[in-house]
Amino acid sequence: MTRIVIMGASGRMGQMLIETINRSDNATLVGATERPGHAWVGRDLGVAMGGVETGVPVVDDARDILAGADAVIDFTSPATTVALADVAAQAGVVHVIGTTGLSEDDIAALEQMPDTAKIVRAGNMSLGVNLLVQLTKKVAAALDEDFDIEIVEAHHRHKVDAPSGTALMLGEAAAEGRGVALKDVKDSGRDGITGARKRGDIGFAALRGGDVVGEHDVIFAADGERIVLRHLATDRAIFARGAVKAAVWAQDKQPGHYNMLDVLGL
Numbered sequence: 047m048t049r050i051v052i053m054g055a056s057g058r059m060g061q062m063l064i065e066t067i068n069r070s071d072n073a074t075l076v077g078a079t080e081r082p083g084h085a086w087v088g089r090d091l092g093v094a095m096g097g098v099e100t101g102v103p104v105v106d107d108a109r110d111i112l113a114g115a116d117a118v119i120d121f122t123s124p125a126t127t128v129a130l131a132d133v134a135a136q137a138g139v140v141h142v143i144g145t146t147g148l149s150e151d152d153i154a155a156l157e158q159m160p161d162t163a164k165i166v167r168a169g170n171m172s173l174g175v176n177l178l179v180q181l182t183k184k185v186a187a188a189l190d191e192d193f194d195i196e197i198v199e200a201h202h203r204h205k206v207d208a209p210s211g212t213a214l215m216l217g218e219a220a221a222e223g224r225g226v227a228l229k230d231v232k233d234s235g236r237d238g239i240t241g242a243r244k245r246g247d248i249g250f251a252a253l254r255g256g257d258v259v260g261e262h263d264v265i266f267a268a269d270g271e272r273i274v275l276r277h278l279a280t281d282r283a284i285f286a287r288g289a290v291k292a293a294v295w296a297q298d299k300q301p302g303h304y305n306m307l308d309v310l311g312l
């Protein structure tokens with residue numbers, strides 16, 4: 047049994063992760079956190095979720111509970127994730143990171159964690175999206191710049207970052223397929239008199255509204271034809287299942303940095 051702590055227990059993903067672990071045969075929930083000042087802190091997790099007592103209290107500092115855990119799953123905020131990475135490395139537990147919206151500095155900070163850090167990070171933990179990443183790389187490698195690449199994503203009205211972590215993964219895959227660096231060809235947030243599209247750019251567009259779980263199109267548009275690769279998420283359970291799988295998978299791995307392609311063997 048992999049003993050798991052969930053960060054941000056009351057969040058959309060936090061609650062889905064707890065339900066997923068409760069149904070799992072190879073993982074068990076040993077702790078839960080929320081941000082300091084949150085109404086759940088100090089309460090029993092099961093009661094806070096509207097059910098029966100579980101004996102797992104919600105705490106506001108992961109350091110208090112990581113000693114009894116094998117992994118911590120973290121879908122919170124960039125600042126929380128960077129701070130936790132050091133704590134997890136010191137405690138020698140696997141840190142599964144689903145948080146998106148990380149800046150270049152945040153990513154550099156994660157890469158500079160102590161040698162004991164064992165991190166699995168992905169902007170999308172679902173099997174379908176990680177397969178789409180590989181397909182995107184392959185299609186981009188097969189086509190030349192006569193095909194304009196545009197990535198369109200849609201999410202619920204509460205999402206705070208754009209482009210989504212998934213859109214960026216797909217953009218990185220397309221750029222890698224083309225043999226270029228995404229930072230050199232990325233075009234996001236078009237508005238006003240933008241000028242004509244630059245050949246070779248990879249464009250991003252983000253829609254926000256309602257309760258959309260997560261939708262991504264990778265469009266390869268040429269004169270006379272268009273290829274569209276699409277993933278539609280309709281249930282957050284796909285992300286939670288991937289994250290729990292990553293926590294279990296990483297148990298016998300060496301410290302280092304991994305992603306979901308490693309976990310899924312894609």
Ligand SMILES: NC(=O)C1=CN([C@@H]2O[C@H](COP(=O)(O)OP(=O)(O)OC[C@H]3O[C@@H](n4cnc5c(N)ncnc54)[C@H](O)[C@@H]3O)[C@@H](O)[C@H]2O)C=CC1
Nearest residue numbers: 054057058059080081121122126144145146169170171285
């Ligand atoms: N990689 C993936 O497959 C997926 C990634 N995400 C990402 O996960 C993140 C969270 O998404 P949601 O669950 O929708 O957001 P949410 O806002 O519902 O949940 C975040 C939770 O983290 C808590 N939190 C914030 N600071 C904390 C701290 N210092 N300690 C403990 N808890 C803290 C918040 O109070 C909140 O309950 C976002 O970055 C989102 O983009 C979401 C779905 C899938």
Ligand SMILES: O=C(O)C1=N[C@H](C(=O)O)C[C@H](O)C1
Nearest residue numbers: 146169170205210211212260
């Ligand atoms: O915030 C979300 O909800 C999601 N975030 C991830 C992202 O930024 O791509 C994954 C998924 O699309 C849901």
